[in-house]
Amino acid sequence: MSDQPASMFVPPYYAAEDLRTLIRNHPFANVVTAAANGLFATSTPLVFETEAKDEKRLIGHIALRNAHSDQLVTVQPALAIFNGPNAYVSPRWYVDKPQVPTWNYLSAQVRGSLEPVMDGEGARNILIRTITVMEKAAREPWRLEDAPAGMVDMLLPRIRAFRLHIESLEGAAKLSQAHPAADRLRVMRGLLAESDASGREVARIMAQSYKPD
Numbered sequence: 001m002s003d004q005p006a007s008m009f010v011p012p013y014y015a016a017e018d019l020r021t022l023i024r025n026h027p028f029a030n031v032v033t034a035a036a037n038g039l040f041a042t043s044t045p046l047v048f049e050t051e052a053k054d055e056k057r058l059i060g061h062i063a064l065r066n067a068h069s070d071q072l073v074t075v076q077p078a079l080a081i082f083n084g085p086n087a088y089v090s091p092r093w094y095v096d097k098p099q100v101p102t103w104n105y106l107s108a109q110v111r112g113s114l115e116p117v118m119d120g121e122g123a124r125n126i127l128i129r130t131i132t133v134m135e136k137a138a139r140e141p142w143r144l145e146d147a148p149a150g151m152v153d154m155l156l157p158r159i160r161a162f163r164l165h166i167e168s169l170e171g172a173a174k175l176s177q178a179h180p181a182a183d184r185l186r187v188m189r190g191l192l193a194e195s196d197a198s199g200r201e202v203a204r205i206m207a208q209s210y211k212p213d
Contacts, residue, residue: 006079008109008170013178016171019108023058023082024048026106027133031060031164032079033071033114040068046080046164047133058110059117059126061161069160078114078164082171083107087199089176093186097179104187104202108171115163123161124152175206181213 016022023029027045034040042062049057058080062069084106091099117123128144135141144152176184184206191203 006111007168008107008172010170010172014172014174016106016108016173019169019171020048022084022106022108022171023110024133026082026084028082029060029110030081030083031062031068031114032081033068033076035071040071042066042068045130045134046082047130049129049163056166058112058164058166059129059162060164061123061126061130061159064158064160066160072114072116072160072162073118075113075115078112080110080112080164081107082110085198085201085205087191087195087202089187090190093190094179094183095186096183099179104175104206106171106173106175106202106205108169110164110166110169112167113165115165117161117163120156123156123159126161126163127152127156127159173205175202175209181211184210 010016023046027047028043029046030041030043031046032039032041044060044062046058046060048055049059062072086103086105086107089102089104091101117126124144131142131144135143176187179187188203188206188210191199191206195203
């Protein structure tokens with residue numbers, strides 16, 4: 001067995017470069033922690049705590065009725081997995097370099113130390129920051145103050161807020177880089193013609209770096 005520290009499997013030619021943008025564009029993550037009775041995983045949005053370019057903290061919250069919240073009462077290691085657009089790639093589109101079915105995708109993994117935020121004011125600030133980030137594109141952004149009277153005070157005791165201190169940030173962008181340009185072009189055209197919105201987004205990202213051989 002390997003004694004190397006846990007890490008994401010990313011071949012060098014698939015290494016993603018702008019991971020922070022990937023996280024900002026796809027903030028819905030799977031947060032994983034380990035306990036004596038097994039692994040816990042919860043899907044929830046995570047956002048950077050500030051707009052600082054090198055911000056090292058992500059923040060989020062989960063429902064207190066979620067059994068996972070019972071485990072988030074002390075500082076502990078955690079893994080957050082962010083999945084960006086992804087799509088099935090048919091071997092029909094690989095002509096110059098024949099291949100079996102595969103998958104193109106963008107994904108990031110954050111490892112770090114999860115710190116529970118137990119005080120009401122801290123949890124409120126995390127909600128305010130999360131809403132601010134998610135509403136930033138709106139013409140008239142919704143604010144926490146816009147909630148019905150008394151609702152926020154009622155809900156705050158029912159969540160477990162937390163802060164994830166980033167120790168490592170890794171990501172993959174598998175976009176048919178190992179294939180000839182003509183095959184990559186066929187993949188893009190195939191995704192645009194046959195796929196859902198996620199597949200079309202993969203094709204758009206592939207097109208940004210496409211160069212004929």
